[in-house]
Amino acid sequence: MFQQRKDNYKKIEEKRGSKLLVYVTSDRPNIGAQISSDILSPFTEHLDKIGDVDKISLLIYTRGGNTLAAWSLVNLIRSFCKELEVIIPFNCHSAGTLISLGSNKIIMTKQATLGPIDPSVNGPLNPSIPGSPDPNSKVPVSVEFVDSYLQMAQKELGIKDEQGLSNILIDLTKHIHPLTLGQVYKSKSQIQMLAKKLLAHHEVEEQNEDEIIKFLCSESGSHDYTINRKEAKNLGLNIEKPSMELYRIIKDIYDDIEKELQMRSPFDPNILLGTSNQNSYQLRRALIESIDYGTDVFLSEGTIIRQVVQQQGGQRAIIQDNRTFEGWKRENSN
Incomplete structure (x- = not known):
């Protein structure tokens, strides 16, 4: 301390x-x-x-x-x-x-x-991290990785015509928001x-x-x-x-x-909860x-709640993070 x-x-x-x-x-x-x-x-x-x-x-x-x-x-x-x-x-x-x-x-x-x-690039429009206990966590979009992906399409896969490159870019926007891609371009220079x-x-x-x-x-x-x-x-x-x-x-x-x-x-919220279904935290x-x-x-504070829901084929535990303060x-x- x-x-x-x-x-x-x-x-x-x-x-x-x-x-x-x-x-x-x-x-x-x-x-x-x-x-x-x-x-x-x-x-x-x-x-x-x-x-x-x-x-x-x-x-x-x-x-x-x-x-x-x-x-x-x-x-x-x-x-x-x-x-x-x-x-x-x-x-x-x-x-x-x-x-x-x-x-x-x-x-x-x-x-x-x-x-x-x-x-x-990190922002609210970035893709979410699948399965993360932090509801606000996003996947950082690397400027160089985006650039390398486009270079790979041209140099390794031989895609050089306008239509082919356009299709590659359109497919990329299905996974990364267009405004985030625009921010990537600006960030490089x-x-x-x-x-x-x-x-x-x-x-x-x-x-x-x-x-x-x-x-x-x-x-x-x-x-x-x-x-x-x-x-x-x-x-x-x-x-x-x-x-x-x-x-x-x-x-x-x-x-x-x-x-x-x-x-x-x-x-790990499951470790935080232990045998309880609700527990407060300060991280x-x-x-x-x-x-x-x-x-x-910089603190994150809130309550972790574990709920058991019935689904086809059995029960499933869902973790809910009720964050009350972050700053x-x-x-x-x-």
Whole structure:
């Protein structure tokens, strides 16, 4: 919990000569969280308490999220400091990698990984995830996967006539909403533009800029590809290896947050219910912390109900999720 982590936060601030912000989005199976624009308000409260300083360290763990939210977060933090460094304890993928590009320096542990920044479109019109206990969960639509699908139709299947390509596109819209596909097209050029602007802060060699963007946007092959510390440095990014003492502090912080957010335990409503047919829940899905302003936590709260219904051939249990709250809450004050 925050009070136990606070001493380690102080140690990082002393060692780095900075003010520390911690941002973690849970990747707990079935109930994870992503970077989104709703972080800007709580981050502003933390930054107002910190004030204008020379240097801010952002310790971040995330699997990604909204690219414009990532862009806005970098600009917000940088408006409060002269120098921004990112500390990565483990995974910092997709929009998290985009945030890292906007720093002056990236501190990566031995297990830390970055990832491609080819965006995945997330929105209410995305396809729903079949069988997910979260009624609001949607399938992210990868920009590169859509592009690869269309390229496969032309290059591998040899479909080049207008009618054939038109049929491929029409079939695609049966599974992915046309407005989502339009957003995919827009996102591709947008992510390249954002990456180029953010790399100006990172102070990479000018001749490396285009190669870095090209690799992160498409040439890595898959959105699941991971980039370790050595490869990130070889790409031309400004990477620092932490001392063993700093590494242990970073790892202690991450291990404590991982345990608090139950990130290794898949969310299963049947386990939550046990032998009962109704149970309330409170799920911790993300947090923002600083010594100066304490903790903001992203919560999902509600009641899980199991109903047994009669169907042809027997009975079937249906799980109903009555969610009563979802959003950020102030929890610990300094």
